[in-house]
Amino acid sequence: MDEVLDASEDFLTAQELHGVLKEKGHGVGLATVYRTLQGLADDGAVDVLRMGGGEAAYRRCSAETHHHHLVCRSCGAAIEVAGPAVERWTQRVADEYGYIDVAHTVEIFGTCPRCA
Amino acid sequence: MDEVLDASEDFLTAQELHGVLKEKGHGVGLATVYRTLQGLADDGAVDVLRMGGGEAAYRRCSAETHHHHLVCRSCGAAIEVAGPAVERWTQRVADEYGYIDVAHTVEIFGTCPRCA
DNA sequence: TTATCTGCAAACATTTTGCAGCGAG
DNA sequence: CTCGCTGCAAAATGTTTGCAGATAA
Numbered sequence A, B: 001m002d003e004v005l006d007a008s009e010d011f012l013t014a015q016e017l018h019g020v021l022k023e024k025g026h027g028v029g030l031a032t033v034y035r036t037l038q039g040l041a042d043d044g045a046v047d048v049l050r051m052g053g054g055e056a057a058y059r060r061c062s063a064e065t066h067h068h069h070l071v072c073r074s075c076g077a078a079i080e081v082a083g084p085a086v087e088r089w090t091q092r093v094a095d096e097y098g099y100i101d102v103a104h105t106v107e108i109f110g111t112c113p114r115c116a
Numbered sequence C: 001t002t003a004t005c006t007g008c009a010a011a012c013a014t015t016t017t018g019c020a021g022c023g024a025g
Numbered sequence D: 001c002t003c004g005c006t007g008c009a010a011a012a013t014g015t016t017t018g019c020a021g022a023t024a025a
Helices: A002-007 A014-023 A030-042 A084-096 B002-007 B014-023 B030-042 B084-096
Strands: A046-050 A056-060 A068-072 A078-081 A100-111 B046-050 B056-060 B068-072 B078-081 B100-111
Touching (some): A030 A046, A030 A056, A084 B100, B002 B014, B002 B056, B014 B030, B030 B056, B046 B068
Antiparallel strands (some): A100 B100
């Protein structure tokens, strides 16, 4: 299953991944896809993106460091972007209000040049 | 139902809101809660926050302008924060890669002083 | 009456879990 | 044999929808 994830530049939902695998002949079960993805996500091996309908999309990321994504809302293509300024800003805001153990989610959605 | 939303400083899920209303004696149906919240969200009258499990939390926000939230992951209390720098940063990143029609999600999660 | 709103229950979609079987070590 | 991984099917979760009755104009 990993090969498909590696080969894709885009975010894939569990169900899309399952569909791709079935097309390729693999008799893979949906449960296994979910289980594997959950494991990979726990290990930080893939990035998780929660879409509107409560479904999750996964993508194997090249960068090992913390980063965010510029995602095409039409085709799902994702560019990894680093934002040091944003990291500092979130930390500063949290400090200001005494919040600790801070995490943040930052995603940028748009329409990519090819889909425009 | 609006009164409960107005009175709450925290993000509430549809189910939490439904529970509060039932406790108060209102025989409100869960479906009505969802329908009302969806309407309010469409009108931009409430801010929507998508939590981990694919569930959505809602909050009536005072600020009319675009803003983000510093949310306590323990009690749900939310502080509205403006981040002009982040807005500029997202736009700049999107421009750089030719993405158009750009939107973004920025949420900061942490543990608030009272819950720490 | 006509249109809107409500509650209930059923439908839906996504994800998780229980369980039995299979294969590697 | 034992352990872990797999698939299937059932359950759990959160949300949406169809429908009939109540309410208001």
